[in-house]
Amino acid sequence: MAARPAIRVLRLALLALLARKHATVVRLRDEDRIDDSVLRQVQARIDLEEIRLSRREVIK
Secondary structure, eight states: OTHHHHHHHHHHHHHHHHHHHHHHHHHHHHTTSSOHHHHHHHHHHHHHHHHHHHHHHHHO
8 A cells, every 4th residue: 555655646746747847838938939839739738648647646
């Protein structure tokens, strides 16, 4: 059972990393380093990963 808390900590760390990626991509768009279409593409990938990680938490 010791693995479950470790998995939860890892999942939370990954969600925090995704939040950081989201903030970074928004900043890059705000700085005109990427355009809105790139922002939406990257956000969609981040959103899917967040859903995947969050869904596992709800299932268990």
